[in-house]
Amino acid sequence: MPHRLDEFPDEVLCLIIESFHPSERFLLAGLLRTNKHLYTIFLPYLYTLQTATAALIWAARYDKIDCAKNAIREGAHWCHEEPETVHPDLRTFTPHPEAGALYTACKYGNLEVVKLVLGTFPAKIVRKDRDKWRVRCLAAAASHFGSFDIVDYLLNHTTADIRWTDVDGWNTLMWACVSGNPWTVQRLLRHPLVNINRRSSNADFTPLAIAVYYNRERVVEKLAEDPRLDLDACREDLLQDAVMHKQYEILQTLIALYNSQRMLQGESVYLGLSQAIRQLDPVALHMFRAGFDENPQFSINYRPWSFSEPLLWVALLRKTNKVILPLFQFRGLKVNVWSKEEGATTLIYAIRQALNTVARALVHRQCSLNARDSKYGRTALMWAVINGNAPMVSLLLSRPGINVCLRDHSYMTALTYATTGRRYDVMRLLLAHNNISVNMRDGDGMTPLMRAISRRNYGMARLLLDMDGIDFNIIDNDGNTVLQLAEKGASRSVFAKMVRTRMRNRKLPRFYHEPRL
Numbered sequence: 001m002p003h004r005l006d007e008f009p010d011e012v013l014c015l016i017i018e019s020f021h022p023s024e025r026f027l028l029a030g031l032l033r034t035n036k037h038l039y040t041i042f043l044p045y046l047y048t049l050q051t052a053t054a055a056l057i058w059a060a061r062y063d064k065i066d067c068a069k070n071a072i073r074e075g076a077h078w079c080h081e082e083p084e085t086v087h088p089d090l091r092t093f094t095p096h097p098e099a100g101a102l103y104t105a106c107k108y109g110n111l112e113v114v115k116l117v118l119g120t121f122p123a124k125i126v127r128k129d130r131d132k133w134r135v136r137c138l139a140a141a142a143s144h145f146g147s148f149d150i151v152d153y154l155l156n157h158t159t160a161d162i163r164w165t166d167v168d169g170w171n172t173l174m175w176a177c178v179s180g181n182p183w184t185v186q187r188l189l190r191h192p193l194v195n196i197n198r199r200s201s202n203a204d205f206t207p208l209a210i211a212v213y214y215n216r217e218r219v220v221e222k223l224a225e226d227p228r229l230d231l232d233a234c235r236e237d238l239l240q241d242a243v244m245h246k247q248y249e250i251l252q253t254l255i256a257l258y259n260s261q262r263m264l265q266g267e268s269v270y271l272g273l274s275q276a277i278r279q280l281d282p283v284a285l286h287m288f289r290a291g292f293d294e295n296p297q298f299s300i301n302y303r304p305w306s307f308s309e310p311l312l313w314v315a316l317l318r319k320t321n322k323v324i325l326p327l328f329q330f331r332g333l334k335v336n337v338w339s340k341e342e343g344a345t346t347l348i349y350a351i352r353q354a355l356n357t358v359a360r361a362l363v364h365r366q367c368s369l370n371a372r373d374s375k376y377g378r379t380a381l382m383w384a385v386i387n388g389n390a391p392m393v394s395l396l397l398s399r400p401g402i403n404v405c406l407r408d409h410s411y412m413t414a415l416t417y418a419t420t421g422r423r424y425d426v427m428r429l430l431l432a433h434n435n436i437s438v439n440m441r442d443g444d445g446m447t448p449l450m451r452a453i454s455r456r457n458y459g460m461a462r463l464l465l466d467m468d469g470i471d472f473n474i475i476d477n478d479g480n481t482v483l484q485l486a487e488k489g490a491s492r493s494v495f496a497k498m499v500r501t502r503m504r505n506r507k508l509p510r511f512y513h514e515p516r517l
Contacts, residue, residue: 052076053101060105060113068101068113072120076101106141111149118157146181155191162193169201177211182218189226196226197233209235212242217249224257231258239272243284251284270311277315277323285326310337316349321357328361335367343374351383351392359392369396370403377409385417390425397433404436411443419448419460427463438467445476453485453495461495465502472503 056076059068105113141150151172155162165171173194176184188194199206208229211219223229239258242251251272258269269288276284309317312333315324327333335346342349347367350359359380363369372379381402384392396402407413415436418427430436439447449470452460464470472482483503486495 056101056117057104060101060110060117061108063105063108063110063113065112065116068116072116077121106147106150106154107144109141109145109147109150111147111153114150114153144179146176146179146184148181148183148187151176151184152187155187162188162191163195165198169199170205171195171198173207174198174200174205174210177207177216177219177223178214180211180214180216180219182222185219185222189222196223196228197230199233204235206234209238212238212247212250212254215245215247215250217247217253220250220253224253229257237271239269240275243272243276243279243281246279246281248283255288273311274314277311277318280318280320280323282322282326285323286329289326289329309339309341310334312337312346313339313342316346316353316355316358319353319355321355324355324358325361328365333365335362335365336371345371345373345380347371347380348373348378348383351380351387351389354387354389356389356392360395363395363399369399369401370406372406372408377407379403379406379408379414381414382406382408382412382417385414385423385426385430386421388421388423388426390423390429393426393429397429404430404433405440407440407442411441413437413440413442413448415440415448416442416451419452419457419464420455422457422460424459424463427460431463431467438464438469439471439474441474441476445474445478447471447474447482450474450476450480450482450485453482453499456495458494461498465498470502472499 052071052074053076055074056068056071059065059071102114102117105111105117141147141154162172171194173185173188173196176188189196196207205213208220208223211223239251239254241247242254273285273288276288312324312327312335315327318324337346338344339346339349344352345368347359347362347369348371350356350362369381370379378386381393381396381404384396397404404414415427415430415438417423418430431438438449441447442451446454449461449464452464470482475481476485483496483499486499
């Protein structure tokens, strides 16, 4: 009795082989390494349709042209006719058996295998039920490697149809935009049937939107140069995406493109600019500036929803000059913009937050100086006085339209706030203004002088008593005059003496120090 497999008669060995299913006979391939005699007997049974096709797909993957030719000689098809029946062990060689050799060769950029497959199976390639594979080949070549040679060869093939799309609605140009190869994109754009404005079926992607999403700068430039490009067919948030991902070169191209098609208007521009402001990107704002100022359809003051702020307010809320100041380069920027959330104008908010550079820019842009906030009724001048912001007080008082005598909801004036806050430098600036009134009464019926004396503020009282036009007969809500208030409390002799001296129209004596109260 034989003890080794190769000692069995050939007839018995053939019976053993035939007992295996044809799709599983390749599992006997390990026996071929043991004996040349076994190889001679087993070889005719090892090459099946599935194994030969798997070998062709493997050769297409690794650019093995000789292996591909041998597989074709053994009867390989260009793809598995029934991919679901492929044995699991064969999937180690062809992870995606439904793709086929042509798709695999295109995917991995193997031009010689592509030519071999197309030259061997021309009739099967043009079958109607395989049209989707032909387009996927083009898409694979363009997307995975951006292989210009393969795309050019396939486009020159008589059976190629660039209009077909895959199951997601993506055409070949879309996959080329993913790859980022500008020469492949340019070659596709030269084709008369290419659809540059094609929308995908799942996410409304267009070739331009895909190029922006994947940050393909040169592809965006190629698409922008094509006169067939229609921005109305693209997603509206392209500018916003470019800003969000800091794609400044793409952003500059998009701005020029939008401006050429008069598209700088509406929500997309607002979202792009507001995103740039929130990310503190003044560079993006400078790029936007060129397109906005020349495009009459766009308004820098666009407000898409009732609860959204104009762009100037978006920048102000960031409280940093590097994103606020570039906005002032827009000639059409409106500076008198009210914020419902803040209850103030831009100037009041800037002064309230001590943004002097911004406030100075607003004043020079002829903003409203006498507007009041909604909560207290205070003007920008009042807030500058309260904060002791002498430079801003000086700037506001130098403007011809300033009203220094306005009252807030508590009937307080800017002069009254300066008196109660002991702001001597601010007080001198206010008293030097031609239209200042020193006799205006607050909610308690007191004038600034009465308020200074009641608080025993010697310095403020002295500054006010030096002014002409003081009315000493005004009575507050408690029935007191200036003299009566001076005769009460600590240091009453000092204050009463000052008031009596001034009431006799005499100059006050010069005190070197404020008296101790």
